[in-house]
Amino acid sequence: MAEGGPQTRRSTPATLHDVAREAGVSLATASRSLNGSVRKVNEEYRERVLAAAAKLGYTPNLSAQAVARGTSTTVALLVADIADPYFSSIAAGVVGAAGDDRLIVTMAETKRDAERELELVRAMRGQRPRVMILSGSRTIGDPNAVALEAELTAYEQTGGRAVFISESDLPFRTLPLANRSGARDLAVELHGLGYRRFAALTGPETLRTTHDRVAGFAEGLASVGIRVPDDRLVRTAFTRDGGYDGMRRFIEAGLGDTQVVFALNDVMAMGAMSAMRDAGLEPGRDLAVAGFDDIPTVRDVTPRLTSVRMPLERIGEQALRLALDDEADAASARAASADVSTEVVIRESTPRVEA
Amino acid sequence: MAEGGPQTRRSTPATLHDVAREAGVSLATASRSLNGSVRKVNEEYRERVLAAAAKLGYTPNLSAQAVARGTSTTVALLVADIADPYFSSIAAGVVGAAGDDRLIVTMAETKRDAERELELVRAMRGQRPRVMILSGSRTIGDPNAVALEAELTAYEQTGGRAVFISESDLPFRTLPLANRSGARDLAVELHGLGYRRFAALTGPETLRTTHDRVAGFAEGLASVGIRVPDDRLVRTAFTRDGGYDGMRRFIEAGLGDTQVVFALNDVMAMGAMSAMRDAGLEPGRDLAVAGFDDIPTVRDVTPRLTSVRMPLERIGEQALRLALDDEADAASARAASADVSTEVVIRESTPRVEA
DNA sequence: GTCGTGTGGGAAAGCGCTATCTCAGCCGTC
DNA sequence: GACGGCTGAGATAGCGCTTTCCCACACGAC
Numbered sequence: 001m002a003e004g005g006p007q008t009r010r011s012t013p014a015t016l017h018d019v020a021r022e023a024g025v026s027l028a029t030a031s032r033s034l035n036g037s038v039r040k041v042n043e044e045y046r047e048r049v050l051a052a053a054a055k056l057g058y059t060p061n062l063s064a065q066a067v068a069r070g071t072s073t074t075v076a077l078l079v080a081d082i083a084d085p086y087f088s089s090i091a092a093g094v095v096g097a098a099g100d101d102r103l104i105v106t107m108a109e110t111k112r113d114a115e116r117e118l119e120l121v122r123a124m125r126g127q128r129p130r131v132m133i134l135s136g137s138r139t140i141g142d143p144n145a146v147a148l149e150a151e152l153t154a155y156e157q158t159g160g161r162a163v164f165i166s167e168s169d170l171p172f173r174t175l176p177l178a179n180r181s182g183a184r185d186l187a188v189e190l191h192g193l194g195y196r197r198f199a200a201l202t203g204p205e206t207l208r209t210t211h212d213r214v215a216g217f218a219e220g221l222a223s224v225g226i227r228v229p230d231d232r233l234v235r236t237a238f239t240r241d242g243g244y245d246g247m248r249r250f251i252e253a254g255l256g257d258t259q260v261v262f263a264l265n266d267v268m269a270m271g272a273m274s275a276m277r278d279a280g281l282e283p284g285r286d287l288a289v290a291g292f293d294d295i296p297t298v299r300d301v302t303p304r305l306t307s308v309r310m311p312l313e314r315i316g317e318q319a320l321r322l323a324l325d326d327e328a329d330a331a332s333a334r335a336a337s338a339d340v341s342t343e344v345v346i347r348e349s350t351p352r353v354e355a
Numbered sequence: 356m357a358e359g360g361p362q363t364r365r366s367t368p369a370t371l372h373d374v375a376r377e378a379g380v381s382l383a384t385a386s387r388s389l390n391g392s393v394r395k396v397n398e399e400y401r402e403r404v405l406a407a408a409a410k411l412g413y414t415p416n417l418s419a420q421a422v423a424r425g426t427s428t429t430v431a432l433l434v435a436d437i438a439d440p441y442f443s444s445i446a447a448g449v450v451g452a453a454g455d456d457r458l459i460v461t462m463a464e465t466k467r468d469a470e471r472e473l474e475l476v477r478a479m480r481g482q483r484p485r486v487m488i489l490s491g492s493r494t495i496g497d498p499n500a501v502a503l504e505a506e507l508t509a510y511e512q513t514g515g516r517a518v519f520i521s522e523s524d525l526p527f528r529t530l531p532l533a534n535r536s537g538a539r540d541l542a543v544e545l546h547g548l549g550y551r552r553f554a555a556l557t558g559p560e561t562l563r564t565t566h567d568r569v570a571g572f573a574e575g576l577a578s579v580g581i582r583v584p585d586d587r588l589v590r591t592a593f594t595r596d597g598g599y600d601g602m603r604r605f606i607e608a609g610l611g612d613t614q615v616v617f618a619l620n621d622v623m624a625m626g627a628m629s630a631m632r633d634a635g636l637e638p639g640r641d642l643a644v645a646g647f648d649d650i651p652t653v654r655d656v657t658p659r660l661t662s663v664r665m666p667l668e669r670i671g672e673q674a675l676r677l678a679l680d681d682e683a684d685a686a687s688a689r690a691a692s693a694d695v696s697t698e699v700v701i702r703e704s705t706p707r708v709e710a
Numbered sequence: 711g712t713c714g715t716g717t718g719g720g721a722a723a724g725c726g727c728t729a730t731c732t733c734a735g736c737c738g739t740c
Numbered sequence: 741g742a743c744g745g746c747t748g749a750g751a752t753a754g755c756g757c758t759t760t761c762c763c764a765c766a767c768g769a770c
Contacts, residue, residue, distance in 0.1 A: 063427060
């Protein structure tokens with residue numbers, strides 16, 4: 001095991017004080033030279049300071065800066081599940097956009113647990129982040145909502161900015177996602193392909209995203225005079241394994257004359273397709289499948305999965321923009337939202353139905 | 356657009372000072388009550404402080420604590436690509452383990468650019484993180500390696516701890532991944548299934564991971580007296596699109612009598628399978644395919660992909676443990692490494708070859 | 711020559727904490 | 741009953757920075 005090379009003495013990082021001494025200037029001048037304050041500083045001094053900083057390998061202590069300035073450069077990001085491609089794509093967008101603004105992002109994982117989410121929000125508040133972005137797992141009728149709102153309100157009153165990705169009832173900025181209209185569009189397109197008998201693999205009914213996608217899908221079908229029978233709405237977990245399990249149960253209970261099943265997100269759809277195969281059914285041929293989100297891998301499964309594209313990285317970026325925008329109004333929210341609109345992508349998993 | 360509810364006046368977060376005043380005790384007592392120092396504090400006082408803190412919604416300012424204590428509770432994590440399932444799984448592991456220790460993790464993305472990585476390391480040093488974990492894109496003969504080593508050495512000399520995931524030449528703690536032996540095992544197993552003529556889709560030759568996996572694969576084949584002809588080593592990018600493109604080129608150039616292609620990681624394998632299909636070839640039947648990493652989605656593609664399982668979340672956890680361990684020695688590194696050993700998982704994409 | 715008026719460096723007062731130090735108050739001891 | 745030793749609360753000196761505030765100096769105007 002390498003142990004950090006030759007046993008050079010352990011020291012403390014160079015401080016601004018060291019730099020100032022090295023450059024033969026005052027602390028104030030050093031500070032001004034290195035961070036570009038309003039005040040001008042003599043070019044010669046400035047160069048001396050920069051040289052000294054380079055020589056000493058000085059890096060400003062961000063914590064100290066945050067304390068002195070009273071504002072941090074941190075963005076706190078809360079997601080349900082980091083390893084889920086949906087969230088990791090959003091995270092990539094947030095991190096990318098944050099980098100452009102020289103902001104640092106800290107991440108935590110709620111594991112889809114409202115209790116835990118609340119604790120994490122509280123803990124993250126300690127970082128005094130400039131922005132907090134909450135993504136995933138808004139639920140309807142969440143008993144923790146009151147506490148969460150209180151926590152976030154307190155946070156905003158002390159200068160922070162909370163932003164939700166996707167709908168929330170809470171009075172904070174929200175980047176609305178086109179869950180409802182995307183699902184509606186999907187329903188209409190599927191109908192256009194000749195499908196008439198639908199089923200859906202849905203998440204917990206309290207999950208906001210579930211609700212919106214199911215409602216949108218139902219709306220779309222209603223617009224063409226179709227209704228999904230209740231017994232073809234399979235409730236399961238909002239994950240790959242949930243999709244697998246839901247489909248397995250659905251097959252066991254009897255598919256009836258179902259032509260296509262709408263899995264509420266792509267990872268569920270992928271699990272569902274595996275369940276079909278394990279039951280001897282060929283997705284796309286024996287039963288069509290559609291997903292939602294259009295995560296990258298759906299191009300590489302067989303049959304390629306029909307889905308509703310959400311520009312996930314874009315969503316992450318826009319969420320941060322929305323948070324940072326000092327005076328975001330309805331118009332800018334609408335603009336941001338337009339920038340993250342959805343698009344139905346028909347692929348082989350939902351072939352045109354022969355008449 | 357919701358604007359933070361009723362226009363309550365914006366204030367600053369409650370400070371320890373406020374709590375102390377509210378509780379009628381000194382700053383010192385408040386601090387001691389809230390963070391459990393060595394010193395005991397009268398139970399009655401302690402309760403008063405806790406009550407005051409709760410009443411005021413106090414959260415300790417982590418930056419201030421870091422400054423005062425001289426040590427932060429931050430873990431800095433550097434990955435090549437957050438949205439890549441390989442890295443997002445590792446990240447999930449790190450974040451999970453960090454949470455157990457009440458550490459905060461900050462993330463940044465190198466985008467596989469050594470220059471950028473160096474800059475990021477420098478920038479992250481400003482956070483004075485307790486630990487820095489670097490994952491992905493170690494390259495051989497990297498001209499930035501010297502600068503990176505200098506930067507990290509300086510970092511460690513000032514009390515930090517740098518850890519690399521996967522091999523590195525640099526003199527820092529490293530969680531070795533079984534890239535070489537995993538690939539070797541895979542080669543042997545494939546041979547056992549009857550395969551004799553191999554090709555590989557590899558990454559940039561300077562990429563350490565590429566090197567190790569290719570070398571291991573070659574070793575495994577050599578052990579059964581087989582050699583991969585140079586013209587069947589297709590060099591491409593280490594991404595899904597790289598896999599697609601490499602396979603497309605390979606097919607165009609003529610597969611020859613190749614029986615199986617080893618894609619150096621799963622996302623490449625998935626891209627490669629799509630390229631095969633687009634060229635009218637059926638993976639597993641016309642040409643077998645194997646990947647590496649065993650990311651979750653390979654269970655859901657068709658045919659299911661043969662791969663080498665790396666416990667990615669585990670790897671993230673172990674990397675953090677290794678960093679935090681005050682006196683990690685060769686033995687503990689070996690233990691950590693053993694905990695993240697690989698396993699070949701044969702699936703349908705590499706059916707037994709009929710004699 | 712005197713007085714504004716800039717200009718820009720340096721001293722120093724914080725920022726919100728922690729940890730050292732000081733010092734009452736209390737117990738036990740001979 | 742005076743004193744040492746302990747306990748634990750409070751005052752305070754930092755931590756590494758930023759940002760006032762002060763002031764010396766130079767310049768132009770009258």
